[in-house]
Amino acid sequence: MNSIHLFFSIFLSFTYFLVQSAPENAIVTQLPGFTGTIPSKHYAGYVTLNENHGKKMYYYYVLSERDPSKDPVVLWLNGGPGCSSFDGFVYEHGPFNFEKTKGMPKLHLNPYAWNKVSNMIFLDSPVGVGMSYSRNRSDYVTSDTLTAFDSHKFLLEWFKLYPEYVSNPFYIAGESFAGIYIPILSHEVMKGLDNGDKPTLNFKGYIIGNGLCDEVFDGNAFITFAHGMGLISDGMFEDATKECKGKFYKPPNLKCEFQLDKVDQHLDSLNMYNILIPCFHDKKKIRHENTKLPMSFRNLGETERPLPVRTRMFGRAWPFKAPVKAGYVPSWPELLNSTQNVPCSDDSVATTWLNNEAVRKAIHADPIDKAGKWEICTSRIKYNTDTGTMLDYHKNLTARGYRALIFSGDHDLCVPYTGSEAWTRSLGYKVIDEWRSWKVDGQVAGYIQGYDKNLTFLTVKGSGHTVPEYKPKEALAFYSRWLEGKKI
Numbered sequence: 001m002n003s004i005h006l007f008f009s010i011f012l013s014f015t016y017f018l019v020q021s022a023p024e025n026a027i028v029t030q031l032p033g034f035t036g037t038i039p040s041k042h043y044a045g046y047v048t049l050n051e052n053h054g055k056k057m058y059y060y061y062v063l064s065e066r067d068p069s070k071d072p073v074v075l076w077l078n079g080g081p082g083c084s085s086f087d088g089f090v091y092e093h094g095p096f097n098f099e100k101t102k103g104m105p106k107l108h109l110n111p112y113a114w115n116k117v118s119n120m121i122f123l124d125s126p127v128g129v130g131m132s133y134s135r136n137r138s139d140y141v142t143s144d145t146l147t148a149f150d151s152h153k154f155l156l157e158w159f160k161l162y163p164e165y166v167s168n169p170f171y172i173a174g175e176s177f178a179g180i181y182i183p184i185l186s187h188e189v190m191k192g193l194d195n196g197d198k199p200t201l202n203f204k205g206y207i208i209g210n211g212l213c214d215e216v217f218d219g220n221a222f223i224t225f226a227h228g229m230g231l232i233s234d235g236m237f238e239d240a241t242k243e244c245k246g247k248f249y250k251p252p253n254l255k256c257e258f259q260l261d262k263v264d265q266h267l268d269s270l271n272m273y274n275i276l277i278p279c280f281h282d283k284k285k286i287r288h289e290n291t292k293l294p295m296s297f298r299n300l301g302e303t304e305r306p307l308p309v310r311t312r313m314f315g316r317a318w319p320f321k322a323p324v325k326a327g328y329v330p331s332w333p334e335l336l337n338s339t340q341n342v343p344c345s346d347d348s349v350a351t352t353w354l355n356n357e358a359v360r361k362a363i364h365a366d367p368i369d370k371a372g373k374w375e376i377c378t379s380r381i382k383y384n385t386d387t388g389t390m391l392d393y394h395k396n397l398t399a400r401g402y403r404a405l406i407f408s409g410d411h412d413l414c415v416p417y418t419g420s421e422a423w424t425r426s427l428g429y430k431v432i433d434e435w436r437s438w439k440v441d442g443q444v445a446g447y448i449q450g451y452d453k454n455l456t457f458l459t460v461k462g463s464g465h466t467v468p469e470y471k472p473k474e475a476l477a478f479y480s481r482w483l484e485g486k487k488i
């Protein structure tokens with residue numbers, strides 16, 4: 001009797017242990033290029049969505065360096081469509097800063113990593129992007145709704161693998177085209193909770209940086225931005241306003257188109273991801289830093305990152321005058337009609353590291369001959385926009401009590417802050433924290449407007465498209481204050 005009892009209690013505690021614990025085979029024990037001690041546990045691997053197709057989504061999970069059992073779990077998504085979330089991992093708020101060398105990049109700890117205060121899941125989505133892939137190529141034909149459906153399925157499967165984190169507050173965050181992914185996925189999560197899907201996610205809200213939202217608001221944002229930033233003259237602004245009758249996003253006549261072409265010419269050679277830094281058109285021009293810029297500009301665009309930011313940016317959200325519209329979304333390689341991935345770009349550190357087979361083995365990504373070569377933004381997927389404006393999603397989510405932080409690097413021409421400021425205001429919620437500066441180390445770091453229903457709009461002064469890349473210290477500051485529900 002006793003021994004049977006003992007057997008059962010051992011058996012039960014053993015299964016209990018299995019159910020309660022993250023998968024041991026997913027632990028990342030060492031990383032090529034890094035010689036120190038990894039400060040918190042890292043896990044990585046695949047979640048299979050369809051066995052027959054070999055359709056698999058890749059994630060990299062970085063535990064908080066503070067209190068992983070209590071800190072929020074945050075899903076991170078880069079945009080594109082087609083861009084890998086290793087963009088965030090390598091260039092933005094990931095656990096390491098990557099130093100370019102002739103061979104294997106050198107990894108240093110990032111003092112402003114977002115996993116200082118949260119558990120971060122970096123997910124390559126949709127299938128076909130980054131390390132996520134399928135044996136059946138029909139899975140690469142996708143859309144807003146299919147992407148959200150798959151990511152939701154991923155989340156449910158993922159939390160089954162990591163059940164000890166299911167009660168932590170859960171947030172969904174990302175950038176750029178993820179401004180489309182996030183509200184739709186959040187909506188799927190909300191519907192799943194209503195339907196009693198298991199496991200029950202402790203979903204609290206979402207965070208979007210320089211994100212797309214709406215054809216009209218985002219399409220109209222360029223002209224006011226260009227004018228306010230001194231990129232076009234008062235006269236040009238007045239002419240364009242007069243001819244276009246408030247429809248910059250969809251020119252109503254030829255005179256309007258002519259004015260917009262004029263504006264285009266003046267914006268053409270800027271780095272659209274950060275108007276303060278140079279555009280690097282080809283490899284010969286790639287040099288570090290902003291050394292040709294006047295000192296005042298250099299200070300504004302400067303970053304606290306110990307290593308130089310990319311000599312350009314991508315993130316591909318959107319080329320000028322091509323705001324998100326229903327229908328097929330061309331990839332960067334298609335738009336440029338070249339094999340060059342993204343304009344003004346040098347992604348060599350990430351590309352070198354992630355296409356090294358020893359690295360892929362260490363991070364539990366399949367080798368190149370199975371998963372394909374890693375690209376920062378791929379044209380492997382065929383993406384269709386099938387939802388339209390995100391405004392209704394934001395309304396429904398905030399009405400249900402989910403918190404929303406919408407932030408903008410205020411020198412990004414790709415998805416200008418003027419659009420995000422206008423659409424957040426258009427929801428018509430009561431202003432409860434009127435436009436004011438927010439600070440880091442006693443200095444103004446940007447501006448904020450807080451609305452009823454836990455909606456916050458915030459700018460980051462002097463930052464380009466990928467805020468944690470350009471302003472890592474400020475980014476970690478507003479991120480952690482917001483997550484903790486403190487005044488920013």
Ligand SMILES: *[C@@H]1O[C@H](CO)[C@@H](O)[C@H](O)[C@H]1NC(C)=O
Pocket residue numbers: 136137138
């Ligand atoms: C790929 O998937 C599609 C849709 O499920 C199916 O019709 C097709 O037969 C599959 N192709 C292969 C090679 O398995």
Ligand SMILES: *[C@@H]1O[C@H](CO)[C@@H](O)[C@H](O)[C@H]1NC(C)=O
Pocket residue numbers: 333334337338339
């Ligand atoms: C460039 O355009 C040509 C002609 O339309 C096309 O055949 C080719 O595939 C394009 N190249 C890329 C990389 O998109």
Ligand SMILES: *[C@@H]1O[C@H](CO)[C@@H](O)[C@H](O)[C@H]1NC(C)=O
Pocket residue numbers: 187392393396
């Ligand atoms: C938002 O909620 C309303 C009312 O329940 C519903 O009719 C509408 O379809 C929802 N919007 C979206 C985008 O699902």
Ligand SMILES: *[C@@H]1O[C@H](CO)[C@@H](O)[C@H](O)[C@H]1NC(C)=O
Pocket residue numbers: 204400401402403452453454485
């Ligand atoms: C705002 O968020 C907090 C924390 O989740 C919650 O307690 C509160 O009810 C929310 N307020 C509104 C108006 O939804």
